[in-house]
Amino acid sequence: MLQGVPMGGESGGPTSTPQLTVSEVVNAFLHVRVEHLDLKEKTRLNHRAHHTYRIRSTGLGARPMLTISQAEVDDWLQHLTARGWSAGTIDRTHALLAAAHAWHRSRCPRPART
Numbered sequence: 001m002l003q004g005v006p007m008g009g010e011s012g013g014p015t016s017t018p019q020l021t022v023s024e025v026v027n028a029f030l031h032v033r034v035e036h037l038d039l040k041e042k043t044r045l046n047h048r049a050h051h052t053y054r055i056r057s058t059g060l061g062a063r064p065m066l067t068i069s070q071a072e073v074d075d076w077l078q079h080l081t082a083r084g085w086s087a088g089t090i091d092r093t094h095a096l097l098a099a100a101h102a103w104h105r106s107r108c109p110r111p112a113r114t
Contacts, residue, residue: 075103075107
């Protein structure tokens, strides 16, 4: 499911742009997961770990500090594909992170401030 996921253009249909790599998808997703950690959890992750965690189930890292399930990644990829995100977007990293933040907020809404 992860390898060679076709992506389309943001405003149009599918394009023939290069496809997202597994590491791009995983790293963007995990970057956002870290962004949404509470302060106590964040302080337990050092800067190096912040950039080196991987999905445990795919064997992309020996002992990740933070893990996500294959089902979560598949769900996020479906979300991206349905919205026509393209790997050829000029600012691809920003687009991936924005999409990941939106995906995370839709599934893990923060409690309303009172």
